[in-house]
Amino acid sequence: MRIFVLGGDGFCGWPSALHLSAHGHDVTIVDSGVRRRIDTELGVRSLTPIRTLDERVAAWRKATGKTIGTVEMDIALDYEDLTELLSAERPDSIVHFAEQRSAPYSMKSPAHKRYTIDNNVNATHNLMDALVETGVDAHVVHLGSMGVYGYESVPVDLPEGYLTVSYPDRTGTMRSREILYPTNPGSVYHLTKSLDQLVFQFYARNDGVRVTDLHQGIVWGTQTDETTLDEALINRFDYDGDYGTVLNRFLVEATIGYPLTVYGSGGQTRAFINIRNTVQCIRLAVESGDEVSGRPRVMNQVTETHRIADLADLVARVVGAQVVHLSNPRAEADVNELSAVNDHLLALGLDPILLESGLLAESVDIAHKYADRVDKERIPASSYWNREREAKSEVPAGG
Amino acid sequence: MRIFVLGGDGFCGWPSALHLSAHGHDVTIVDSGVRRRIDTELGVRSLTPIRTLDERVAAWRKATGKTIGTVEMDIALDYEDLTELLSAERPDSIVHFAEQRSAPYSMKSPAHKRYTIDNNVNATHNLMDALVETGVDAHVVHLGSMGVYGYESVPVDLPEGYLTVSYPDRTGTMRSREILYPTNPGSVYHLTKSLDQLVFQFYARNDGVRVTDLHQGIVWGTQTDETTLDEALINRFDYDGDYGTVLNRFLVEATIGYPLTVYGSGGQTRAFINIRNTVQCIRLAVESGDEVSGRPRVMNQVTETHRIADLADLVARVVGAQVVHLSNPRAEADVNELSAVNDHLLALGLDPILLESGLLAESVDIAHKYADRVDKERIPASSYWNREREAKSEVPAGG
Numbered sequence: 145m146r147i148f149v150l151g152g153d154g155f156c157g158w159p160s161a162l163h164l165s166a167h168g169h170d171v172t173i174v175d176s177g178v179r180r181r182i183d184t185e186l187g188v189r190s191l192t193p194i195r196t197l198d199e200r201v202a203a204w205r206k207a208t209g210k211t212i213g214t215v216e217m218d219i220a221l222d223y224e225d226l227t228e229l230l231s232a233e234r235p236d237s238i239v240h241f242a243e244q245r246s247a248p249y250s251m252k253s254p255a256h257k258r259y260t261i262d263n264n265v266n267a268t269h270n271l272m273d274a275l276v277e278t279g280v281d282a283h284v285v286h287l288g289s290m291g292v293y294g295y296e297s298v299p300v301d302l303p304e305g306y307l308t309v310s311y312p313d314r315t316g317t318m319r320s321r322e323i324l325y326p327t328n329p330g331s332v333y334h335l336t337k338s339l340d341q342l343v344f345q346f347y348a349r350n351d352g353v354r355v356t357d358l359h360q361g362i363v364w365g366t367q368t369d370e371t372t373l374d375e376a377l378i379n380r381f382d383y384d385g386d387y388g389t390v391l392n393r394f395l396v397e398a399t400i401g402y403p404l405t406v407y408g409s410g411g412q413t414r415a416f417i418n419i420r421n422t423v424q425c426i427r428l429a430v431e432s433g434d435e436v437s438g439r440p441r442v443m444n445q446v447t448e449t450h451r452i453a454d455l456a457d458l459v460a461r462v463v464g465a466q467v468v469h470l471s472n473p474r475a476e477a478d479v480n481e482l483s484a485v486n487d488h489l490l491a492l493g494l495d496p497i498l499l500e501s502g503l504l505a506e507s508v509d510i511a512h513k514y515a516d517r518v519d520k521e522r523i524p525a526s527s528y529w530n531r532e533r534e535a536k537s538e539v540p541a542g543g
Numbered sequence: 544m545r546i547f548v549l550g551g552d553g554f555c556g557w558p559s560a561l562h563l564s565a566h567g568h569d570v571t572i573v574d575s576g577v578r579r580r581i582d583t584e585l586g587v588r589s590l591t592p593i594r595t596l597d598e599r600v601a602a603w604r605k606a607t608g609k610t611i612g613t614v615e616m617d618i619a620l621d622y623e624d625l626t627e628l629l630s631a632e633r634p635d636s637i638v639h640f641a642e643q644r645s646a647p648y649s650m651k652s653p654a655h656k657r658y659t660i661d662n663n664v665n666a667t668h669n670l671m672d673a674l675v676e677t678g679v680d681a682h683v684v685h686l687g688s689m690g691v692y693g694y695e696s697v698p699v700d701l702p703e704g705y706l707t708v709s710y711p712d713r714t715g716t717m718r719s720r721e722i723l724y725p726t727n728p729g730s731v732y733h734l735t736k737s738l739d740q741l742v743f744q745f746y747a748r749n750d751g752v753r754v755t756d757l758h759q760g761i762v763w764g765t766q767t768d769e770t771t772l773d774e775a776l777i778n779r780f781d782y783d784g785d786y787g788t789v790l791n792r793f794l795v796e797a798t799i800g801y802p803l804t805v806y807g808s809g810g811q812t813r814a815f816i817n818i819r820n821t822v823q824c825i826r827l828a829v830e831s832g833d834e835v836s837g838r839p840r841v842m843n844q845v846t847e848t849h850r851i852a853d854l855a856d857l858v859a860r861v862v863g864a865q866v867v868h869l870s871n872p873r874a875e876a877d878v879n880e881l882s883a884v885n886d887h888l889l890a891l892g893l894d895p896i897l898l899e900s901g902l903l904a905e906s907v908d909i910a911h912k913y914a915d916r917v918d919k920e921r922i923p924a925s926s927y928w929n930r931e932r933e934a935k936s937e938v939p940a941g942g
Contacts, residue, residue, distance in 0.1 A: 223653075223657065227653075254622075254626075254672045254673070254675070254676040257668070257672050258622065258665070258668065258669065258672055261664065261665065261668045261742075262661075262664075262665055262668075265660065265661075265664050265738070266657070266660070266661055269656070269657065269660045269661075270657065273653045273656050273657055274653070276653070276929075277653040279930075298710070298712050298718045298720055299712050299713050300710070300711070300712055300713055301713055307710060308710060309708035309709065309710045309722075310708065310709050310710070311697070311699070311706060311707065311708045311709070312699070313697050313698050313699055314698050314699055314700055314882065319697045321697055321725075323708075323725035324725060326720075326722035326723060326725070327741065328744075328748075329741070329745060332745070335741060335742065335745045338741050339664070339738045339741060339742075342726065342728075342734060342737050342738060342741075343660075343734065343738075345727075346728060346731070346734045349727075349874075350874050350928060350929055351929050351930075475748075475749050483713070529749060530675075530749055530750050531678075531750075
C-alpha cells in the first residue's frame with residue numbers, strides 16, 4: 145500500500161514508518177520538523193543520538209534497500225501543499241501522528257496551550273478537509289490517547305471508543321444507544337484528542353471519510369526490530385519532564401542515580417504499551433482498513449495497566465534506586481482504577497510484549513550507554529496544571 | 544455589572560449590547576468587524592441599512608444618555624491585546640458571540656470550513672486561556688446552538704446540556720452518570736459549538752472558569768425595544784442563502800413575490816426564538832452568574848418548535864406566497880421530531896414571545912420598507928454539505 149506517515153520523524157512516527165516499509169509498504173514521511181525545534185526550545189535533546197531525517201532514510205536504504213520518501217510540510221499551516229501532495233500521490237492510507245503530543249508541554253504556559261490547540265485541531269481538520277476536497281479515499285489511522293476517557297468515571301472496562309447507554313425516551317420507555325464514550329480529558333493535549341474524535345465523527349458521517357482512531361496508552365521502550373538494524377536508525381528517547389514518558393524517565397533516573405520521582409501517592413493507574421507493539425498496531429490498523437466504513441473505528445492500543453508506584457518499585461528493584469514522592473503538578477485524581485478492552489487489536493494479531501525485568505534491561509542498557517548525554521536539570525516536571533498545583537511545587541532532593 | 548460583549552456588532556450581539564446597557568450595565572463591545580467584511584465577500588448586505596459601529600453607539604448615547612465602549616479586536620488572533628484588555632478592565636461578565644455563526648457559510652468551500660474551525664476554536668480557547676492567565680474571574684456567557692444535539696437520536700425532550708444515562712459497571716451492576724449530551728452536529732459550524740463544549744468542560748474543571756453555554760434555537764425577528772429607539776440603531780436583517788435564518792428568509796421572499804424555498808419535504812422540525820427573547824435570555828444569563836460554579840451551566844435558549852413546512856405555510860397564508868420544495872443542500876434527516884426543555888430560562892424570567900401572525904407583520908413591514916434593497920440573486924442556497932448534495936442542486940423557478 146502507498147502510505148503517508150504524518151509526523152514520521154517523531155518517537156512513534158519514525159519506528160512506525162520503518163516497520164511499514166519493512167513490511168513492503170510504499171512509505172512517505174511528511175513532517176514539519178517541529179519536534180526537533182521543540183528540543184531546542186526546551187534546551188533538551190534525545191538521550192539517544194538521533195540523526196537528521198535525511199541521514200535516517202539514507203541509512204534505511206543502505207540497510208534494507210528500501211526507499212522511504214520525505215516531505216517537509218506543516219499540515220496545520222500548509223493546506224495548499226497538502227492538497228497538492230494528496231492529489232499527486234493518492235495514498236491508500238494516512239497515518240496521522242502530526243500533533244503536539246506532550247501533556248506537560250501543552251500545560252506549560254498560556255502560549256503552549258494555544259499552540260497545542262491551534263496546531264492539533266487545525267492539523268486534523270486540514271487533513272479531513274483536504275481528503276474531501278481532493279476526493280482521495282485514503283483510510284486515516286490517527287493516534288488518539290487513552291487519556292481522553294478520563295480517570296474518574298464509573299468503574300468499567302473501558303470499551304473501544306463507544307459506549308452503549310440507556311436513558312428514558314419521552315414516554316418513559318428506556319432506550320439504548322451507542323455513543324462516543326463521554327470524554328473527560330485531563331490536559332489541553334488530551335482535550336485536543338477529544339476534539340479530534342468529534343471532527344472524525346462529523347467527516348465520517350457527512351463525507352464518508354474512513355478513520356481509525358487508536359487510543360494509545362503510555363509508550364515505553366525505545367527500539368524496534370527495524371531501528372536496531374543500524375545506529376543511524378536509532379529512535380529518540382525522551383527523559384525530560386515534558387516529553388519523557390513515565391517509565392522511560394524512571395529508567396534514566398535509576399541509571400544515573402537520580403531518585404525515581406513519583407507524583408503524589410503514585411496510586412494513579414495508567415495503561416501501557418511497548419513501542420514494538422505500537423508499530424505493530426499501526427501496521428495492523430493500516431492493513432485492516434477495508435473493515436472501516438461509516439462511523440470511525442476506535443481501538444484501544446494498550447497491552448496492560450499498572451499503578452505508577454508499582455512501576456517505580458519494579459524499576460527500583462531491578463536497577464536499584466530510591467523512590468521519592470513529590471506533590472503532583474497535574475490536576476488529577478491521586479488514585480484511580482483502570483482497565484481497558486483491547487480485543488480488536490488482539491483479534492487483528494497484536495502480540496503483547498508485557499513489562500518484565502528482562503525487557504527493562506534493554507532500556508537500561510540504552511540509558512547506560514548514553515548516560516553522559518543526560519542533563520539532570522531537565523528531569524523534574526516544570527509544567528503545572530493550574531495555579532493551585534504550581535503553588536505546591538517542590539524540587540526533588542536529588543535534583 | 545461591567546460586561547464585555549464579544550461580537551457585539553452582529554445580529555444577536557448588537558441588540559444584546561443595547562439591552563444590557565438599557566438595564567444599567569456598563570457595556571463594552573469587542574468586535575473585529577469581520578461580519579461586515581463577510582457581507583462584502585459574499586456581495587450581500589443587510590436588508591436593513593445598518594450604520595457603522597461608531598455611528599451606532601453615538602446614536603445610543605444620543606437616544607439614552609448611556610455610553611457603550613467599543614474596541615476593535617479579533618480575539619481569535621489578538622491574544623496579547625485580549626489579556627491587556629481583560630487586565631485593564633476586569634469585567635464581571637463576558638458575553639461571547641465572537642464566532643462565525645452561519646452553517647451554510649461554514650460548508651461553502653474547503654477554505655470556509657477551515658476558517659470556521661480555526662476562528663471559532665481559537666476564539667473560545669483564547670478567551671479561556673486569557674481568563675486563566677490574567678486571573679480575571681469573569682462569568683462567560685457563550686452562545687451555543689441547539690444544532691449540537693443533532694436531530695437523529697432517541698426521541699427525548701432535549702435536556703439542558705446534560706443527560707443522565709445508565710450502563711453496567713465491571714460487575715454488571717447498572718450505574719447512573721450525568722454526561723454532556725452526546726452531540727451529533729450537522730455542519731462544521733455546529734461542530735465548532737460542540738468542540739466549544741469540551742473546551743468549557745476542561746477549563747471549568749481544571750481552572751474553575753465559570754461558563755454558561757446557551758444552546759439557542761433559530762432566531763427570527765429583527766428589532767427589539769432598544770433598536771427601535773432610533774433608525775440609526777436598527778439591527779441587521781439577513782435574507783441571503785448563507786446568513787438568512789429560515790423564517791426571515793421566508794418573509795423577504797413573500798414580500799418580494801419570490802417563492803418560499805423549502806429544502807426537501809420541509810419535515811425538519813427546528814427550535815425557534817424571537818430576537819427580543821434572545822436579548823432577554825442573554826441578560827438573564829448574565830445577571831444569574833452567581834449560580835454558576837463547577838461544571839458549565841447549559842441552558843436551552845428556545846421558546847417553541849415548528850416544522851419548516853408549517854412555517855412556510857403560515858407565511859404563505861399571512862403574506863400570500865407560493866411554496867416550492869427544492870432538493871436539500873444539507874446532509875440532514877428529511878423528517879425529525881424535536882422537543883426541548885427550557886425550564887431554566889423560564890425560571891429565571893424568560894417571557895416567551897411566540898410566533899403568530901401579528902408578530903410576523905412587524906417583520907413584513909421591515910421587509911416591505913426595505914424591499915428595494917433586496918438582491919434576488921442572493922436568496923438561493925449556494926453552499927452544499929457534500930458532493931452528493933451538490934450533484935442534486937437545483938435553482939428555484941422564481942430565482
